[in-house]
Amino acid sequence: MKKKLTAALCLNLCVFSGYAMATEEGETIDVALIGGGIMSATLGTYLEALQPDWKVNLYERLDHVAEESSNGWNNAGTGHSAFAEMNYTPQRDDGSVDVSRPPKITEAFEITRQFLSYQVLNGVMHDPGSFLNNTPHMSFVWGDDHIDFLRKRYEGMQQSSLYKAMEYSEDPEVIREWAPLMMEGRDPSQKVAATRMEAGTDAEWGEVTRQLISALSDKHDNFSLSTGSEVRDLERNDDGSWKVTWADLNDNNEEHSINARHVFIGAGGAALPLLQKSGIPEGNIYAGFPVGGQFLVTSNPEIAHRHHAKAYGLAASGSPPMSVPHLDSRKLDGQQRILFGPFANFSTKFLKDGSWTDLFGSMTTSNTLPMMKVGLDNFSLVKYLVGQVMLSEDDRFEALKAYYPEAKREDWTLINAGQRVQIIKKDPEKGSVLQFGTEVVTSQDGTMSALLGASPGASTAPTIMLGLMERVFPEQLASDQWQGTLKRMIPSYGQKLDGNEQLTNEIRAYTSSVLELGDTQPTAENAERIEALKARARGQEQGDEQVDDADSEQATETVENV
Ligand SMILES: Cc1cc2nc3c(=O)[nH]c(=O)nc-3n(C[C@H](O)[C@H](O)[C@H](O)COP(=O)(O)OP(=O)(O)OC[C@H]3O[C@@H](n4cnc5c(N)ncnc54)[C@H](O)[C@@H]3O)c2cc1C
Numbered sequence: 326m327k328k329k330l331t332a333a334l335c336l337n338l339c340v341f342s343g344y345a346m347a348t349e350e351g352e353t354i355d356v357a358l359i360g361g362g363i364m365s366a367t368l369g370t371y372l373e374a375l376q377p378d379w380k381v382n383l384y385e386r387l388d389h390v391a392e393e394s395s396n397g398w399n400n401a402g403t404g405h406s407a408f409a410e411m412n413y414t415p416q417r418d419d420g421s422v423d424v425s426r427p428p429k430i431t432e433a434f435e436i437t438r439q440f441l442s443y444q445v446l447n448g449v450m451h452d453p454g455s456f457l458n459n460t461p462h463m464s465f466v467w468g469d470d471h472i473d474f475l476r477k478r479y480e481g482m483q484q485s486s487l488y489k490a491m492e493y494s495e496d497p498e499v500i501r502e503w504a505p506l507m508m509e510g511r512d513p514s515q516k517v518a519a520t521r522m523e524a525g526t527d528a529e530w531g532e533v534t535r536q537l538i539s540a541l542s543d544k545h546d547n548f549s550l551s552t553g554s555e556v557r558d559l560e561r562n563d564d565g566s567w568k569v570t571w572a573d574l575n576d577n578n579e580e581h582s583i584n585a586r587h588v589f590i591g592a593g594g595a596a597l598p599l600l601q602k603s604g605i606p607e608g609n610i611y612a613g614f615p616v617g618g619q620f621l622v623t624s625n626p627e628i629a630h631r632h633h634a635k636a637y638g639l640a641a642s643g644s645p646p647m648s649v650p651h652l653d654s655r656k657l658d659g660q661q662r663i664l665f666g667p668f669a670n671f672s673t674k675f676l677k678d679g680s681w682t683d684l685f686g687s688m689t690t691s692n693t694l695p696m697m698k699v700g701l702d703n704f705s706l707v708k709y710l711v712g713q714v715m716l717s718e719d720d721r722f723e724a725l726k727a728y729y730p731e732a733k734r735e736d737w738t739l740i741n742a743g744q745r746v747q748i749i750k751k752d753p754e755k756g757s758v759l760q761f762g763t764e765v766v767t768s769q770d771g772t773m774s775a776l777l778g779a780s781p782g783a784s785t786a787p788t789i790m791l792g793l794m795e796r797v798f799p800e801q802l803a804s805d806q807w808q809g810t811l812k813r814m815i816p817s818y819g820q821k822l823d824g825n826e827q828l829t830n831e832i833r834a835y836t837s838s839v840l841e842l843g844d845t846q847p848t849a850e851n852a853e854r855i856e857a858l859k860a861r862a863r864g865q866e867q868g869d870e871q872v873d874d875a876d877s878e879q880a881t882e883t884v885e886n887v
Pocket residue numbers: 359360361362363364365384385386387390391392393394395396399400401402403404405530554555556557591592593594595596599617618619667676742743744745776778779780781782783784785
């Protein structure tokens with residue numbers, strides 16, 4: 326039998342050493358979380374705050390949590406706010422720019438900032454600088470057509486109160502001040518333009534994941550973590566619960582099982598095969614297509630300290646969203662670095678630490694044809710991937726020089742990042758479509774759910790998990806207990822920031838102060854209210870300090886999943 330230990334005894338050790346079994350084999354628990362990435366960490370954190378009496382077990386196949394896509398080195402660490410990512414604002418055939426999508430992503434990231442602030446104020450997380458840092462977000466283009474596009478994008482986004490602080494410039498001297506490395510040595514005859522949002526962030530999603538799971542293990546008797554535990558089967562029991570079978574990878578693959586009323590598959594790229602194992606019909610319409618990421622990285626302090634921005638460019642025409650090049654200021658393992666990429670590499674693995682047979686193993690009689698059709702319909706993706714696989718070291722370095730003209734080869738190393746498994750979904754009209762976003766799949770009775778897809782990913786985990794809870798726990802979510810806690814956790818919960826400048830400034834100043842970002846300062850008008858929000862988050866709200874939730878016309882609107 327698997328080693329047993331109560332969660333109360335395990336403290337920090339559990340997160341990193343392997344065993345934490347607060348449950349008996351064959352016992353029925355409330356929720357099984359599969360995968361120790363940011364998605365399970367976020368859902369587990371919500372559930373422990375909302376329903377602390379529920380028994381929640383987390384199973385991770387590796388010996389440590391946050392080693393796959395959520396690890397800081399395996400993703401780009403952008404706090405995706407749609408400030409700079411031009412792929413969120415496509416140009417229409419008539420030349421106009423569609424700016425309808427960014428507010429959804431911006432609002433989702435404002436929820437993330439509030440979720441993280443609540444954790445800091447309640448001692449769940451600590452040292453905000455270890456996981457979130459203020460890093461302005463820039464869009465950078467050259468050439469008349471692209472400048473025209475960026476100007477229109479900027480003008481369109483200015484219509485929303487969320488982007489009032491965005492700056493636009495075609496002046497090389499101004500852009501040089503924003504990002505000196507990008508302008509030094511550039512051909513002076515080349516026309517350039519850029520936008521800049523001071524309130525952008527660089528995130529270390531691995532540190533977020535580790536801190537959340539560490540706090541769950543340390544502080545909650547009803548939570549247990551099993552590392553080195555690979556979930557291999559999911560079977561429906563007669564009473565509607567799920568038999569979760571996992572193998573102890575550190576004990577000759579010995580198999581164990583537990584029953585769970587609810588299961589969340591947060592297994593990143595490996596979520597699809599597990600969803601297929603569950604046999605729920607909702608899973609039959611999906612296939613997955615893995616694309617790996619690579620970055621050029623420099624840790625040379627003289628260079629790294631001269632770039633303080635995440636500067637996004639435009640992807641080549643027709644290429645997929647994950648190909649957008651960006652020159653990023655990053656803080657990883659406590660050190661300032663610059664990453665450039667991503668470059669794509671093709672591998673049939675669904676996880677970085679996965680198997681070459683993953684892709685073929687996920688092919689079923691119902692999803693193989695749709696996959697082939699997507700390949701034929703998305704020739705630009707196939708062309709892009711083939712082009713990326715063929716890239717030489719020189720090609721990658723030339724791509725970097727378009728953003729950093731004076732880059733020196735000896736400063737840069739190529740690293741492999743994580744795997745993104747893009748969703749291929751059956752479509753009644755087109756037969757099948759390739760999606761680049763994330764999607765929560767839930768069984769009809771809400772007992773089995775999974776997160777498929779990769780982007781905008783970690784940045785929007787608290788919004789994605791709110792959407793999941795609306796579908797899986799609708800009654801509990803409507804209760805006064807859950808509503809009260811959610812409003813303390815996310816002061817803007819149920820309210821729309823877009824169009825409400827006062828609320829936006831207040832929420833940004835509140836999270837900026839708690840997370841030590843310094844990107845939005847409190848004003849004379851909202852300083853008192855920000856202190857009241859902090860007190861409420863800590864559960865210290867009293868009498869006349871009470872925060873009024875009724876000041877929004879959209880108080881009942883649900884949070885939109887992005
Ligand atoms: C190259 C790249 C760049 C990215 N850039 C950004 C960015 O800039 N900003 C952003 O917000 N997002 C970004 N993302 C997306 C983001 O990293 C992911 O959306 C997010 O980390 C996914 O978290 P997760 O918890 O779903 O998966 P993961 O972090 O991958 O965690 C899944 C876990 O499940 C475990 N597991 C798998 N199978 C099993 C099993 N059978 N049993 C038990 N455990 C299992 C794995 O070992 C892993 O630990 C990027 C991703 C990539 C690949």
